[in-house]
Amino acid sequence: MAVQKSKPSRAKRGKRRSHDHVIQHALSIDKLSKEIHIRHHITKKGYYKGKKTLLFHLLSK
Incomplete structure (x- = not known):
């Protein structure tokens, strides 16, 4: 079983989560x-x- 060597830093966690935000479409x-x-x-x-x-139009037929 995989066990981490050390606790991930706040910066590392933030970089991983940087693309998890919700996007509001125009x-x-x-x-x-x-x-x-x-x-x-x-x-x-x-x-x-x-x-x-x-x-x-073609798909709706």
């Missing part, structure tokens, strides 16, 4: 459908920059 409102969505992502109805995306 939200946008689509021009055409007026839906709120994460920036640079399609809306739930399949719109991106005011246009219906082809990929979503």
